Amino acid sequence: MQLSKINIPKKYIKIATWVLTIILVLLGTGGVIAYNKRDAFLKKAIAKAIEKADHDYGVDLKIGKAGFSGLSAVHMTNISVVPKDRDTLANIQDITVGVKIFPLIFGKVKLSEINLNNGDFTVVMRDTLTNIDFFLKRKKKDSVSTHKLALSDIASNLLNQVLYKIPDNMKINNFMMRLNDNDTAGVKFLTKSATIEDGKLSSTILVNDTAATWHVNGKLNPGSRKLNVMLFAEDKKVELPYLENKLHTKINFDTVRTEMKQAGFSGGDYKISGSWSIKNLLINQKRISDGDIIVPDAKIEADMIVGDNFLCLDSSSTVFLQNATIHPYLKYTLSPHKIYEMKLNAEEQDAQQILDAFPQGLFESLEGMKVQGRLRYNLDFYLDSSMPDSVRFSSALTPTNFKILKWGKTDLQKINHDFIYTPYEYGKPMRDIMIGPSNPNFTRLDAISPNFKNALLTSEDPSFFRHNGFVEQSIRNSIAVNFKEKKFKRGGSTISMQLVKNVFLSRKKTLARKAEEILIVWLIENNKLVSKQRMLEVYFNIIEMGNNVYGIGEASRYYFGKTPAELSLGEGIFLANIVPKPKVALFKFMSDGSLKPYLIPYFKFIGGTMARRGLAMPDSSAYGFYDVRLREGLRKYLAPDTVAIDTNAISGDDDDLMPPKGMQDQAKSLFDKLFGGSKKDTSTVKTQPVRIDTPKTKKQMRQERREERRRQKENGNG
Structure with missing residues (x-):
């Protein structure tokens, strides 16, 4: 197919030529005028910037000399930035900044070059104040708008601002960055040299004078939204001493690399693709682990999506x-x-x-x-x-x-045989307890009264014989309660988890220990390393049930002068009740050895649940509550009924990372125990007048008990 020839009259060609010539002449004339007037424009812009810094930010900005260097670069000397009533933020002796002309026409400032010689930037923290407060407060004020931007737009704008500030060429010499934290901690970074040339970044940074030499090297292509940067130290690891001094957290590594591969809108969302990798990372933080955690090689290939x-x-x-x-x-x-x-x-x-x-x-x-x-x-x-x-x-x-071929440091089947258990309190070992027949207090599972076994399983872990170490519904309930309360009030621990925590792991409450507990429970339960019956038997014989009272054998004799086989229904329910917080057990008794009335709802609920499951006979009189009597030898240690005791002031063996399921809270009522609520149970029977006392210390309570024993002894002698 042949296209027809278009004929344009010559007069139109002449007109177009004249119009284009006039436009070029006007642009050239305007450019010459602007070039001749640019120093005046620069002075006016600097004066406006100084006025704005003082008026809007309360900052004293000073610039010694300023002038153009070349077509689009500005050279300035002796710059200082001092916030009002604050320490000096920045000093720069000599700097040249160039911008690209073409983006500037469209209102975008894209740096083409930066040359900086001798400067410093210092952030000073004084209590709750810093010398960068002005910037943060202004940013917050500027962010208030009736028009709410989508997060995707904010992400795009923010990334563009960062990329536009990366110059095509850069040369920095002797630029110091300091952080002074209340004159007690701080860090210094002296950039001896940093260059960007043809997209190649190279730098040498001295940390805390001579403590270390860091290098930040890589390839930068901000126009294509691609970055690849690596941080490493000369002849040693990269260390962060400020974190160690301030947050008691030790972190070091060989190298860390960050790469941005692409960024842009995709279907209305903003997507950033890149990677992050680290070599030989070491972390030491007491809340995470007892000792060093080392990650030899870690990497993430990440796709980050920011939507509206x-x-x-x-x-x-x-x-x-x-x-x-x-x-x-x-x-x-x-x-x-x-x-x-x-x-x-x-x-x-x-x-x-x-x-x-x-x-x-x-x-x-x-x-x-x-x-x-x-x-x-x-x-x-x-x-x-x-x-x-x-x-x-x-x-x-x-x-x-899956099969275990060789144990690690711990034999996970050791509890299948006799072994020595060492309970800890406040990080210190109490005593060695033989879990086996050679210990007269050791009790076989079949020699423990069903009244206790069923009561404890009902209150702590009803599905123990059915689950594989974890109860997801219990975990879901715990997450919901803890989220609503904004703190850990309810846990999802099973008997399997409590057993593993006590027998195999240290007593220090760390995230690593909790993760290890979960993994060991899975290994034991899913590989049938220990039978359910043996797990329960060991648990019953090591569980803390009072001050230096461990196991059902010791507990039944201590409180009631009975063997575990002789426990009544009420005694079994009581012993199940004290498991979450065993150190307050004696405070649940009246001076005559009977139980305090606030426990009645607990007995009715647990006993009723057991009855519905065929584990106990229906009982309208609180399932043995009134038959529970503390043995007479212990009653002399009880506080008088008129003394108000704050049992919350007495420490238990609570796991503050994930409290045991059913832990009692402040009101000590049935519904607090089961559902984590903070309201007091209105059905609790009170036979004593309510006293509003300030919580007593442990020392005060010990003194009161000693005084009461002294009075009782004197009365007995009289």
């Missing part, structure tokens, strides 16, 4: 821990109400590779363990803050031909 009202780490992301991999999904929705979502999916892979991938020092008792087979893991968590009771939680570690 949410932030999300997409499931296409992959976490690499040595040779093991897992796909995380994290989503935080901000409006119209907060929603928290998390999914973890580890596809079936070699079990030994997974075990070897665990950070060193995290699971100390399992180090050196050898296994075979394959494992798959899935976790699903969803919490809508407007409906916390509908929380969704499921967790499954699925084995295929």
